[in-house]
Amino acid sequence: MAFDLEMIKQVYSRLGSRVEAARKATGKPLTLTEKILYTHLTEGAAQHAYTRGVDYVDFAPDRVAMQDATAQMALLQFMQAGRPKVAVPSTVHCDHLIQAKIGADTDLDTAKSQNKEVYDFLASVSDKYGIGFWKPGAGIIHQVVLENYAFPGGMMIGTDSHTPNAGGLGMVAIGVGGADACDVMAGLPWELKFPKLIGVKLTGKMSGWTSAKDVILKVAGILTVKGGTGAIVEYFGEGAESLSATGKGTICNMGAEIGATTSVFGYDAKSEAYLRGTERAEVADLANAVKEHLTGDAEVYANPEQYFDQVIEINLSELEPHVNGPFTPDLAWPISKFAQAVKENGWPTKLEVGLIGSCTNSSYEDITRAASIAHQAVTKSLKTAAEFTITPGSELVRYTVERDGYLGTFEGMGGVVLANACGPCIGQWARHTDDPTRKNSIITSFNRNFAKRQDGNPNTHAFVASPEIVTAFVIAGDLTFNPLTDSLTNEKGEQVKFDEPKGIELPVKGFAVEDAGYQAPAIDGSKVEVKVDPKSSRLQLLDPFAAWEGTDLKGLKLLIKAKGKCTTDHISMAGPWLKFRGHLDNISNNMLIGAINYFNDKADTVKNELTGEYGPVPATQRAYKAAGIGSIVVGDENYGEGSSREHAAMEPRHLGVRAILVKSFARIHETNLKKQGMLALTFANPADYDKILEDDTFDIVGLTGFAPGKPLQVVINHKGGLQDTIAVNHTYNAQQIEWFKAGGALNIIRRQQKA
Numbered sequence: 001m002a003f004d005l006e007m008i009k010q011v012y013s014r015l016g017s018r019v020e021a022a023r024k025a026t027g028k029p030l031t032l033t034e035k036i037l038y039t040h041l042t043e044g045a046a047q048h049a050y051t052r053g054v055d056y057v058d059f060a061p062d063r064v065a066m067q068d069a070t071a072q073m074a075l076l077q078f079m080q081a082g083r084p085k086v087a088v089p090s091t092v093h094c095d096h097l098i099q100a101k102i103g104a105d106t107d108l109d110t111a112k113s114q115n116k117e118v119y120d121f122l123a124s125v126s127d128k129y130g131i132g133f134w135k136p137g138a139g140i141i142h143q144v145v146l147e148n149y150a151f152p153g154g155m156m157i158g159t160d161s162h163t164p165n166a167g168g169l170g171m172v173a174i175g176v177g178g179a180d181a182c183d184v185m186a187g188l189p190w191e192l193k194f195p196k197l198i199g200v201k202l203t204g205k206m207s208g209w210t211s212a213k214d215v216i217l218k219v220a221g222i223l224t225v226k227g228g229t230g231a232i233v234e235y236f237g238e239g240a241e242s243l244s245a246t247g248k249g250t251i252c253n254m255g256a257e258i259g260a261t262t263s264v265f266g267y268d269a270k271s272e273a274y275l276r277g278t279e280r281a282e283v284a285d286l287a288n289a290v291k292e293h294l295t296g297d298a299e300v301y302a303n304p305e306q307y308f309d310q311v312i313e314i315n316l317s318e319l320e321p322h323v324n325g326p327f328t329p330d331l332a333w334p335i336s337k338f339a340q341a342v343k344e345n346g347w348p349t350k351l352e353v354g355l356i357g358s359c360t361n362s363s364y365e366d367i368t369r370a371a372s373i374a375h376q377a378v379t380k381s382l383k384t385a386a387e388f389t390i391t392p393g394s395e396l397v398r399y400t401v402e403r404d405g406y407l408g409t410f411e412g413m414g415g416v417v418l419a420n421a422c423g424p425c426i427g428q429w430a431r432h433t434d435d436p437t438r439k440n441s442i443i444t445s446f447n448r449n450f451a452k453r454q455d456g457n458p459n460t461h462a463f464v465a466s467p468e469i470v471t472a473f474v475i476a477g478d479l480t481f482n483p484l485t486d487s488l489t490n491e492k493g494e495q496v497k498f499d500e501p502k503g504i505e506l507p508v509k510g511f512a513v514e515d516a517g518y519q520a521p522a523i524d525g526s527k528v529e530v531k532v533d534p535k536s537s538r539l540q541l542l543d544p545f546a547a548w549e550g551t552d553l554k555g556l557k558l559l560i561k562a563k564g565k566c567t568t569d570h571i572s573m574a575g576p577w578l579k580f581r582g583h584l585d586n587i588s589n590n591m592l593i594g595a596i597n598y599f600n601d602k603a604d605t606v607k608n609e610l611t612g613e614y615g616p617v618p619a620t621q622r623a624y625k626a627a628g629i630g631s632i633v634v635g636d637e638n639y640g641e642g643s644s645r646e647h648a649a650m651e652p653r654h655l656g657v658r659a660i661l662v663k664s665f666a667r668i669h670e671t672n673l674k675k676q677g678m679l680a681l682t683f684a685n686p687a688d689y690d691k692i693l694e695d696d697t698f699d700i701v702g703l704t705g706f707a708p709g710k711p712l713q714v715v716i717n718h719k720g721g722l723q724d725t726i727a728v729n730h731t732y733n734a735q736q737i738e739w740f741k742a743g744g745a746l747n748i749i750r751r752q753q754k755a
């Protein structure tokens with residue numbers, strides 16, 4: 001599982017000079033975020049990008065981390081790059097596909113047999129290409145990364161939205177789509193819009209029931225689910241230095257809920273203690289040698305308003321524990337106001353289930369604090385009123401807390417320990433309920449609580465709080481109970497109150513584990529065979545897409561003229577389709593099924609120009625493909641907004657759509673289309689959208705002279721012989737035009753590898 005010491009040394013060797021150059025170029029002191037970003041600019045970008053406000057910039061991240069669901073397509077694509085090994089240290093973590101039903105051992109065995117082909121593929125492809133593989137049961141991606149790979153001043157991308165967890169150890173860690181991960185593993189630069197900066201100054205010191213979770217619950221209430229969009233949140237101040245590294249991780253992890261690009265804390269004594277406690281003394285020594293660069297400049301923190309776009313101040317001494325929800329993580333209630341909110345809003349007061357753990361809150365400190373409450377259920381003769389589950393974040397934590405007796409404490413009050421995996425947090429939860437139509441309440445220490453997230457039931461009101469608050473509520477079974485002030489009647493009929501939770505940051509006897517669940521890759525992977533069953537419905541090796549034929553494209557049919565919003569979810573729906581995410585042909589059966597057809601206002605019903613009949617979009621496109629006829633998709637404004645999903649670009653490419661012509665694109669989707677060798681075009685005159693009729697055929701003209709900044713033309717051949725010729729714009733640079741000509745960016749990389 002070795003962290004890459006050489007890589008860390010290289011980062012630190014350029015940290016000082018990049019910081020110095022940036023200070024000189026900008027003429028001002030720097031935030032920590034800027035120091036890390038400037039250190040990770042590619043050589044080319046560093047020549048000219050020491051300015052805030054520049055647009056998209058190329059970065060060279062140090063690491064890639066992938067969870068098992070998103071890793072499948074990222075790695076199938078990477079195989080196309082023709083490289084013998086990944087270009088940067090990378091890991092795969094099997095955490096998302098394990099369903100919580102009975103308990104850790106049984107659930108894990110079931111998952112291993114149900115997902116065998118996926119795990120076999122991920123294990124073998126990792127083995128072959130130099131990727132560390134964390135087996136099912138090893139833990140949740142972000143907890144495992146924090147324990148093993150995160151390092152102060154580093155930059156990582158991960159194919160999961162809670163990748164920012166590593167910010168707790170001072171890393172700029174950003175969640176991305178599989179196509180970006182593939183690029184970085186293939187040695188390409190990674191492009192990011194230079195973010196805005198939000199500073200959060202933490203003063204005072206927490207005590208009693210308040211924990212790190214309450215900091216982010218409070219911040220979520222202030223900034224809301226959109227307030228962090230396009231920004232990196234940097235925490236600083238004496239309060240920050242008082243938080244454990246894992247507590248900082250909790251805050252950064254849940255920063256994804258405010259839409260932030262990522263969040264980050266500076267390196268301090270707590271970070272050092274955590275590195276040493278997780279057997280990374282060498283990393284701590286290296287970090288100590290450059291520690292003045294692993295925090296923001298003193299002038300910045302003295303006058304944050306001058307250097308951040310927005311500043312928030314929170315006094316930890318006054319911060320109350322919070323409960324957020326239901327249905328959104330930014331509905332923040334201080335505990336003193338929560339009971340009243342429950343009553344006034346008519347939310348179900350009876351708590352049915354409490355769930356602690358997840359990647360957000362499963363550190364040794366979290367478990368010990370929650371266990372100190374659980375222990376009181378026994379010592380104070382309190383009967384546990386609600387169901388209770390515990391999800392350890394990693395085998396390292398699970399083994400250690402079991403050794404130290406804490407899992408026994410939870411089981412003593414009726415808790416069920418689940419596998420070290422995402423489980424209920426991602427909806428992998430076979431919840432036992434007698435009546436799913438009943439409005440009901442659950443409370444978790446996870447991060448997301450949107451409707452249906454945990455159990456698929458729209459009637460479930462999910463609240464979010466710290467593990468210790470969740471544990472207290474589980475015992476009380478009533479959301480109008482305030483664990484800080486109220487009493488409960490115990491089995492002897494006495495009134496008893498909880499003592500404040502007490503936790504231990506790092507295990508006194510050190511962490512321990514028998515089998516962490518790690519598989520190191522082969523030193524020489526050339527002989528390793530990647531395991532994909534040709535009959536599999538979930539996995540399919542990719543074939544390279546065909547190169548451009550060298551001529552204008554003629555006689556293209558209109559597949560669909562999409563009306564209004566067309567997000568990546570309309571283009572490639574999630575839900576049940578996700579089980580096919582490693583099988584391009586099968587998942588292509590969801591292509592554009594959510595888009596609304598302009599001509600009949602219906603979803604997934606378009607005219608097949610070969611038969612004149614209406615049918616589903618994917619089947620219609622397959623008919624064109626079988627007949628050797630290309631097609632185009634026409635769309636409205638901001639086509640492809642939403643989460644970066646490479647399938648939304650790969651599916652049309654796979655099924656033979658040649659161009660997407662829209663009023664405007666969401667930028668990430670436009671880039672994804674270019675990477676796949678598609679034509680992404682915009683109407684020079686948006687009103688030309690109205691000229692597109694259902695029975696038109698199209699010629700795309702000017703491709704032999706395709707050049708940056710030079711518009712192309714589309715000839716619209718209407719039924720009956722009338723023609724319109726319109727200008728269409730594009731944003732392809734010279735490199736991207738080469739991608740188009742080669743049939744996709746990976747075809748170019750493969751060619752370069754062979755040369």
Ligand code: SF4
Nearest residue numbers: 162358359422425426
């Ligand atoms: S535990 Fe939840 S938030 Fe964390 S990686 Fe898994 S699904 Fe995502």
